[in-house]
Amino acid sequence: MRGNLFAVAVDLVILTVRADRLAALLVRRGIPPFQGELALPGGFVLPHEDLLDSARRELAEETGLSLGDHHLEQLASFAAPDRDPRGRVLSVGHLALVPDLPDPEAGSDAAASAWHEVAAIGALAFDHGRILGEGIERARAKLEYTTLAATFCPPRFTVAQLRRVYEAVWGTALDPRNFQRKVTSTPGFLIPTKEMTSSGRGRPAQLFERGPATGLHPPMLRDPA
Template sequence: MYRPSDFPPFAVTVDLVVLTLRSDELCALLVRRGEAPHKGRWALPGGFVREDESLDAAAARELAEETGLDRVHLEQLGSYGDPRRDPRMRVVSVAYLALAPDLPVPVAGTDASEARWSPVDTAGKLAFDHGRILADGVERARSKLEYTPLGTAFCAPDFTVAELRRVYELVWGTALDARNFHRKVTGVPGLLEPTGETTTRDGGRPAQLYRRGPAATLHPPLVRS
């Protein structure tokens, strides 16, 4: 017979890996904790799930509170439940990954004293197990660029192939051959749709503008070398 008293209580939180590109670097949103535990340490934004909300709703609420945004790519990344990950009590965290271009200067939430965009390679040691969660989020973003149109989430609605290539270079951390990349992305069915417009914002000759096409997966994939 099931008796709730036979099982210890535990809390559920959501933690957010929010990635964007700033000053030609892949950056993550970090907050400096204003309360114990780990007061003064940098951490991922997040918070406790309220009794009357779903996990997705909690993640969306935390994202809106920390960035002011409510319409960005947001997906569940994984769950983290080491019994010793939080000194207060047993806390299971469900992490989410959010990606968007040109995100604004962050505003610290109610339990944070400061917020900033930090290059993912120099984020340093984070509170709790957030270093592991951040690493998992970055790898998820890098791998999904291979087989989904996720790279376009970092672009403006209308973009050039050169701008998309720069996204791949910054997220993957490697330089790509311009002609080879152009051939690959324009050859993937449903990835890009021409807008019929051109721009000179990349410098040089007018470049074709594209928008994201209807493809949900890339065939063939854009494999990292």
């Protein structure tokens, strides 16, 4: 082992759907480098910490989420020699999908963090723009073959809420009728409850919970606009 040592960080692409728009949690940096600029939440890996544990810890610190059944996965590593002016830093990007949360409140590390609609995000510190881009791309791809979309929803949700998640992430319109049949007939996607939505215009909708499906399912439908 030689002296070519790296600092190792984890950075998080934390996505949610708010007001029918895909949004990411970003922090405004309080210290150099890139002071005052927007960046992904993240930090250095502790001496005896595994990568996912480190990402889970950062996620909890930034969002207050204890990440019970939420989704967290490794994205990719970024280690361009000049990506950090302080020296050689390898960052392991992670992707988290969380339900719509109340705005991050003051206190702990979350003070400087806020949700930003992804369509309106400009340049970020370091190479975080690229990491964010890969996270969004991965999320879009995974919705097509997994039941992960439900992780964007609260514990109980309607089929229409779930559909709006797909529409927000993909930026397309889906046929509500075909969507309904598709998701309700995919084994393990949705667990029906006996409750219905009480308020709102139109006929009340049945409430569902996230099913246990982890793996793949036949492709989701993408209607033309």
